[in-house]
Structure formats: structure tokens, C-alpha cells
């Protein structure tokens with residue numbers, strides 16, 4: 747039987763401030779308590795290019811070696827991590843990035859302020875920065891479900907520079923309805939078009955994943971031969 751996803755896309759305008767009327771937000775209910783918000787024109791183009799240039803030049807980018815399925819690879823993108831002192835250290839794919847200070851990169855605090863204004867009630871204390879230097883750079887399928895983020899993380903993703911496709915795919919469920927394990931081939935046949943969503947993340951956009959999204963969905967930024975220019979992405983997170 748095909749799985750059915752009830753999809754509700756709502757467009758809203760954050761018009762509490764008259765200058766914000768252009769900031770239309772698209773809210774997508776992915777079902778089962780998972781939700782995505784997309785604001786295409788979150789930041790102005792000019793401001794975003796200024797911040798892109800700063801981040802490209804000033805951030806101490808590194809390309810670490812990571813471990814995936816027991817094998818070591820050079821991470822296919824540059825990254826850097828900034829966090830409030832004293833937080834539990836982040837480890838992903840066998841790699842523990844050094845946590846730089848917000849004070850060293852004041853622009854990050856300005857971007858964080860803009861994100862906090864757009865998402866009342868949020869209070870992020872860390873940011874993972876990624877730089878994709880060409881269409882050959884990418885991030886593979888994963889969820890940001892590390893324990894340090896708690897059971898229902900809110901992840902706010904701001905993009906600068908070259909547009910890239912961001913894909914969300916429903917995790918295949920491990921159990922059938924009667925609770926017995928099923929072979930992957932059977933599970934794959936159950937996927938429906940609603941089980942995958944694609945966003946072209948624009949220069950100056952904000953995408954937010956919240957609720958159960960990291961539990962029930964995985965995401966990726968695949969390689970794209972035509973994406974020739976650099977893209978920088980910042981994902982703000984709350985470490986408990």
C-alpha cells in the first residue's frame with residue numbers, strides 16, 4: 747500500500763513590521779509533527795553579498811577527514827563551527843570540530859539576531875558553517891539528530907551565494923504496521939511523491955526544520971555539475 751502524506755503548505759506574511767511585507771514564509775506540514783518553513787527573501791541581496799564576502803574571506807575554513815560507514819573520507823565541503831563556551835562538544839561522522847567564539851566573528855551575531863527576530867522563542871547557541879566551492883561539493887543524506895540537540899531540534903539554515911538544491915526525504919520506516927521487520931526492497935516500494943521535497947535554496951534565504959523532522963526525515967545537498975560558484979550555508983542550532 748502506498749503511504750499517504752497529508753501535505754499542507756501555507757503562505758504567510760510576517761507583516762508585523764511594514765518593512766517585512768516582502769518576507770513571505772512558506773510553511774509546509776510534513777505530517778507527524780514535522781514542519782519546514784522557507785523564507786526566500788529573508789535577507790536583502792546586497793546585505794547577503796556583503797556577508798558572503800566577509801564569511802568567504804574571514805572564516806577559518808577547514809576540510810576535515812570524516813568517517814562514514816567505517817571508511818575515512820575528505821569531507822566534500824569546507825566547514826567551521828562556532829559555539830557559546832561551555833557547551834557539550836559536537837561530534838559528527840567521527841569528527842569533533844574546534845568551537846570558535848562568536849566574539850571572533852561579529853557578523854555571525856548579526857545574522858543570528860536576524861534569525862532570532864524571524865523565529866520568536868528561538869535561542870540558538872551554535873552555528874555550523876559549510877562552504878561548497880563548486881557543484882562537486884555536497885553533503886550526503888543525513889539527519890541532524892545528534893543527542894546534543896535534544897529530541898526535537900529546530901535547525902535554522904541561512905544560505906548565501908550560488909543556489910543549490912536541498913532535498914528532504916522521508917526515512918524508510920523500520921517496522922511494518924504489524925510491527926515485524928520488512929526487507930528494504932518492500933519498504934522502498936511504499937514511498938510516494940509526498941515522501942520527498944526539494945527546495946532551491948536562494949541567496950539570502952532562510953529554511954527552518956522543526957518538530958520531528960530530524961527524527962523522521964533525512965536531508966542532503968547533492969552534487970550538481972552546473973553549480974559553478976561558491977555557496978555558503980549556516981545552520982544555527984541549540985545545543986543543550
Ligand SMILES: O=C(O)CCC(=O)C(=O)O
Nearest residue numbers: 874876885912967979981
Ligand atoms: O548546506 C545546507 O543547506 C545543508 C547543510 C547541512 O545539512 C548540515 O549542516 O547538516
